[in-house]
Amino acid sequence: MPTSSSQQRMHSEYDQPDTNPVSGLSTNKATPAQDMSIRIYQTPVQQLPHDLYVPPQAFEIWLEQFAGPLDFLLYLVKKNNVDLTQMSILPITEQYLSYINELDTEYFELAGDYLLMASTLIAIKSELLLPTPAIPHDERDPKAELIERLEEYAQIKTVSQRLDNLVRLERDVFLAMVSMPSADVMNAELPSYSPTLLVDSLLKMQLQPDYQMHTVKVDTVPLADRIASISRQLSTKGAHSFYDLLDKKQGEVGIVVSFIAVLELMKRHLIGLVSTHLDSPKNTDNETVSKHVIEPLTLEWLA
């Protein structure tokens, strides 16, 4: 979800009634585009630079042209033939903002990173426009910081092109592929596989946890496996208690990983808790109730 952070920022800053950051701006039809742009940009833009004008429908293509807001800024710098180290930031900022201002609300979701950059530029711009009470030395100068970032990005962009010019395997040279000896010779009986491997691999593919999550040592009980297995059980066999979903062989680590898997699936609104109070006559059975101090939670598939 590349844009959620910038969207959330705007929601909180401008006190939008929409409480669901995931649903995004594009689905919030109640917000007229005009309204939106006024909220974000205090300064109305008088005119677009001629060489930059692109019809709004082409924004999707435009967004694909640049690898991000820094790439676009760099393009503006080049267009204006400015020396990066001596760059005057104000005209570039003006151009950038006027351009971003044209973004149709439809593309806001794509443009999150650009909007984030726009807010940085607005901050720099307002600072430049204000009469300057000399900036205390211990504070970072946002303009210098931006130029530094642009320089660093320009370096990376250049080396990425150089990297692409190297002779590369599977583009410029190719590995030889051969087949193994006949299967009947290699193995009298081929191993047979369980069809659940297939469904689990698809679930793992679609539900893989963020690469950022490193709660548990990777190898003992892989989180992705647990997520896949719990999804399969709940979606095909109806509601289960958490205890039922555990793979008892996996021990304590398995319980922890399963719990994280359940949280991950709940976060994605794929599973939910069954409200046991309303419809579970089983619980009138005194024996079961007394065994559990806390009522066991039952989970169900929602998707």
Added chain:
Amino acid sequence: MTDTQNPSLENISKQIEVLLHASETSLTANAIKQHLSLSTTELQRALDVLRQRLDTGVLRLHETASGYRLQIADSYSALIQRIFPQRQERLSQALLETLSVIAYKQPVTRSDIEYVRGVTLSSNILRQLFDRGWIKEDGYKDTLGRPAFLHTTPQFLDAFGMTSLDELPPMPDLAAIGGVN
């Protein structure tokens, strides 16, 4: 070094060797003839030259119903088994995902798979699936480039202990997920 009496035939045999090394699928005689603009006689003679040259090494030209491919001579199977015992049994996650997409969504094209997985499909994975006989090409999608449709085969069902595609485990509905990339 050896017989240079017909350098052009030698060259054709090398080009055929290259195609067989580079192709994800077995290549039919017709495909080879078409790719290299050969007559049937030229093809047969070049294949003979290729067979002779391969004989000094470890690869063999193998002909199956679906065409020609290069494969390691059977006499080396014990060596491979000893050194890479897992080679036959372990299926990588990437291979399983690719296979699953084909199994559940067939017929699919290569780019359908790439779209679903969000990752470029490596030739090596397709080659392994073709080699195991689990997938086959059948028919073409009527779009630009006429990409081939991929399907699973009866051998795929055998390997996974199923008698028909109906026995594939039911796929939970993931369409409703917001966070899926």
Added chain:
Amino acid sequence: MTDTQNPSLENISKQIEVLLHASETSLTANAIKQHLSLSTTELQRALDVLRQRLDTGVLRLHETASGYRLQIADSYSALIQRIFPQRQERLSQALLETLSVIAYKQPVTRSDIEYVRGVTLSSNILRQLFDRGWIKEDGYKDTLGRPAFLHTTPQFLDAFGMTSLDELPPMPDLAAIGGVN
């Protein structure tokens, strides 16, 4: 057919050829020596024999950062690109930039990459890099959330024809970028 003066060396060279074909990754000299119980001299002489035999065909023995592999001779790349265009893997600018940040600034965290590129990192890009085995996680940054450090792998060097990170194309200095045009 050719020199049978040392059949055992010839056999060893064939076994090496089989291992290189059967292995999913490049094989180091040490791995080959260990698998086939060879001395360093035997290995070197067998590799020479192998190189000679391959020369009559279309494959070449290539030494990379992570060991030996068999690849199709460069002179046939154009033929492959023409006939199997789908084997030519293209990398997006976003992927190349991400890879460059990791390669030149390693170890880096996800958010380091986002800062340098000014763009939220899509999990698809990281996934492709992990899938290709070009990057790995190793160690954690000691800040909130303990984000993992990303590094490039020997396979990354292999894929780009380098034997060490010292061979990365040089970074332009700022002066050169300054006059951006």
